[in-house]
Amino acid sequence: MTAPVDPRAGWQLPAPGTMPRTAQLEPLVTRVLAPNASGMTLDGTNTYLVGAPGSGQAVVVDPGPADDAHLAAVEQALAGRDARVVAVLVTHHHGDHAEAALPWGARFDAPVAAASPGVAGPGGRVLASGEQLALAGTTLGVLATPGHCSDHLAFRLESGAVLVGDHVLGRGTSVVTHPEGSVVDYLDSLRRLHDLGPSALYCGHGPELTEDPTAVLDYYLAHRAYREWQLLAALVPGARTVAELVAEVYAAVPREVWPAAEQSTRATLAKLRAEGRVVPGAGDSVRLATP
Numbered sequence: 675m676t677a678p679v680d681p682r683a684g685w686q687l688p689a690p691g692t693m694p695r696t697a698q699l700e701p702l703v704t705r706v707l708a709p710n711a712s713g714m715t716l717d718g719t720n721t722y723l724v725g726a727p728g729s730g731q732a733v734v735v736d737p738g739p740a741d742d743a744h745l746a747a748v749e750q751a752l753a754g755r756d757a758r759v760v761a762v763l764v765t766h767h768h769g770d771h772a773e774a775a776l777p778w779g780a781r782f783d784a785p786v787a788a789a790s791p792g793v794a795g796p797g798g799r800v801l802a803s804g805e806q807l808a809l810a811g812t813t814l815g816v817l818a819t820p821g822h823c824s825d826h827l828a829f830r831l832e833s834g835a836v837l838v839g840d841h842v843l844g845r846g847t848s849v850v851t852h853p854e855g856s857v858v859d860y861l862d863s864l865r866r867l868h869d870l871g872p873s874a875l876y877c878g879h880g881p882e883l884t885e886d887p888t889a890v891l892d893y894y895l896a897h898r899a900y901r902e903w904q905l906l907a908a909l910v911p912g913a914r915t916v917a918e919l920v921a922e923v924y925a926a927v928p929r930e931v932w933p934a935a936e937q938s939t940r941a942t943l944a945k946l947r948a949e950g951r952v953v954p955g956a957g958d959s960v961r962l963a964t965p
């Protein structure tokens with residue numbers, strides 16, 4: 675098996691660190707980039723403001739970190755849209771997406787909605803897959819997209835674009851966390867998103883993907899299959915520890931992301947164990963079930 679080619683390599687995406695702080699992506703959507711760039715969060719967390727132009731209302735999706743400068747930028751963007759916040763939606767519980775949810779919900783006097791009761795808070799709303807949320811003069815469809823973590827949601831807009839949180843990133847690939855995430859769920863979520871034929875993917879981190887979103891989803895599926903094949907190939911000579919597998923399979927990626935790579939590796943090994951293809955060895959090692 676050869677490594678799949680990322681179709682975005684041929685796209686005109688902004689270089690890392692050059693995304694504008696605020697950008698209108700389409701009449702329904704303004705994006706505000708939080709100042710929390712890192713190896714894991716790429717350019718920073720993308721906060722989205724969604725609402726029909728002229729409605730005077732907006733939904734905040736993924737408020738991100740509780741950061742004063744970010745709040746000021748979001749309030750400026752809301753003023754630019756002449757909109758007040760009617761709801762705060764959160765794709766998943768990770769702090770770089772959810773930290774500001776309850777503080778901003780209180781500040782804007784707007785309910786917080788998420789899949790986890792802990793994120794939605796005492797006065798919030800727990801969302802279920804398939805719900806259609808009529809808010810800010812438009813409709814957002816709720817899609818359960820577990821895999822990166824168990825409470826992950828995506829939101830489908832009337833334009834056909836989908837806000838995908840950390841399910842798909844604007845650059846590179848995402849992480850399947852372990853033990854919370856699930857590779858089987860992740861692949862299923864990718865296929866269901868693929869079948870929707872999204873017109874664009876608005877990611878939790880990195881640039882918007884508008885040119886050929888389905889090709890990116892195909893690449894994500896192929897990438898996971900390739901990582902699985904790499905792990906199985908690395909186990910052919912004999913048992914390996916997880917650390918050894920990460921060092922071999924992720925040799926080409928910066929060490930800064932190896933802790934995340936280790937989670938994806940453990941998640942993939944959990945899938946292979948469930949399928950009876952690998953078995954635990956001594957200590958933190960695994961080996962092929964049938965050498």
Ligand SMILES: [Zn+2]
Pocket residue numbers: 766768822840
């Ligand atoms: Zn996340």
